[in-house]
Amino acid sequence: MTPAARLSAAIEVLEDLIQRRRPAADALKDWGLARRFAGSKDRAAVASLVYDALRRRASSAYVLGAESPRALVLGMLVGLRGLSAAEIGQLCTGEKHAPAPLSPEEAAALERFALDRAPDWVQADVPEWLWPSLAAAFGPDAVREGQALAMRAPVDIRVNRLKTSRDRLLDELRHLGAEPGAWSPDALRFQPGHDGRGPSLQTEPAFFSGGFEIQDEGSQLVTLLAAPQPGELVVDLCAGAGGKTLALAALMNNQGRLYATDLDSRRLAPLHERLGRSGAGIVEIRIPRSRGHEPLEDLAGQVDLVLVDAPCTGSGTWRRNPDAKWRVRPGALAERIKDQAQVLDRAAKLVKPGGRIAYITCSLLPEENDQAIAALLARQPGLSSLAIDALLAAPEGDFALLAGFATRYGLQLSPLRTGTDGFYLSVLRAPG
Structure with missing residues (x-):
């Protein structure tokens, strides 16, 4: 052609x-x-x-x-x-x-x-009805944030520390233009080519041997800052295809117990193959038997860390899914807010006294982020959110610069701020 x-x-x-x-x-x-x-x-x-x-x-x-x-x-x-x-x-x-x-x-x-004379939402290339939310989230930087979301995204991979090291994999993939990520100690990045596509990473021997998984650096970073510890009992409550499940297992050094579940059992299907490739031996997949069934009921009140990768509009991933930007509707946002409240209430039942809930979205919208946490704290007044300095106290890097991206209850990453997809993280502690 x-x-x-x-x-x-x-x-x-x-x-x-x-x-x-x-x-x-x-x-x-x-x-x-x-x-x-x-x-x-x-x-x-x-x-x-x-x-x-x-x-x-x-x-x-x-x-x-x-x-x-x-x-x-x-x-x-x-x-x-x-x-x-x-x-x-x-x-x-x-x-x-x-x-x-x-x-x-x-x-x-x-x-x-x-x-230069276009409305702000046009300059930002976002749907007009969502502009007030983005403006509330980013203030005078909102147009530039939207423009960053309209750019092509790089391809990031997470080095599987259970199988290899970042330096070793960097050497192995240098011929594809690999470069270290700016934030995550496990991230390698590949810039898009002239056609907007990255290299064919899933044909590399290191992929088949479990040396890495494709995962945005922002997704890696919020999982790391959730601070899973070796030996803990951890639940990935909305595991989907298991990207964060595998990252959790590696951060836990394959020590402890890690449960992965999802109310949509079909989304868990790819996780079985990925687990076999990764070498993660502490993961147990729990599949709900029917609608409304809680597959983790036996763990109620016992979990050290519940990671909630909540269903959301996906506004933080619009660089990768630009068609989704124009298909989302107000009704869909209302449904996602309802879903987020339900999954947070499930997490509150699972966490043990003194345990943590890490709430994550790939969204830039306050309705799905700080406002979801504010609503949870109103329903569960015993919970408290970690202050930003405690949230950034991970020992595997210096994350002090991220404090400038703090929100009332957590942390907001974005393409403009951190060069990653848009991710939100809030960590809550249960009383006791």
Whole structure:
């Protein structure tokens, strides 16, 4: 496929996902299945165009005066990829599967591409209805935070300290451009290539031998700051595919007891294979037998640390999932807030006197973060939140700089602040 034909394909995929309100991955998969002639490089290039267009959806629509798939692609080519109007015009000829030629209005809009008079939510490339929440969270930095969320994300891996060391793995993966993470002692980072994709890490021998797992450095950091200790009884209450479960086992040096569960048992399926590869021998998976069944009832009041990786809107991961940014709706936020309250109440029943609850979200929205903790403290007045200096007292690094990102009850990471996905952490202590 020519570069121009790839632009046409991206416009076609965007038309499908916008009209049917479906995830970008599904629309891209269907497009690829229907066009067997497209090779792997073509599919990757089209996917990159689609995701980049979604990253800049609001600003492109503002500049072009339309929210059509064509407008989103054209605007992104200037706003994100830095092409000139003349260069775009050379791609849009209408010949051999190329997009139709630019209209005079499109050419003029692309030529004067500017956002200085656009509303803040447009400059930040976030949904208008969510702008008040982001503004409340970040104040004068909110626009820049949104713009950071609209950039491409690097690929991070967590070195499995049960199998290897960061220095050893850094040498092994240096040919792929590996560099040490800025915060987590177990993180290696790979910058995205020109197509927005990282290296094919899951074909590396070190992956098959359990030497690492793909995990954002922010996710690694909040798990480390939850401070699981060797020998403790720890529960990962919303384990999903088990990324944080595996990190907990490594931080506990494979000593103690670690239980992983999730109310959606289907999400736990990948964990079995990952456990076998990781060498983590202290993990027991508990699967609920039915809706409403508490698979950890026998552990009530005994747990040293309950890690709650709560269901949320995922706003902190919009760099990686830009289509989710535009599919989230107020009703979904209300449902997630309800889910968060329920899982926090479950955690409060499991934790022992003097034990801890580590509440984590991959969200930037105060409604899912500090406000969720405030509501829990009102329901469970015996609980108390750790002060920021205690939260950052992990012995495996100097995290004092993170104190500048403290909230009322915890810590907020973000792409702009820490170069990671957006994660929130609050650690609570039970009375006694």
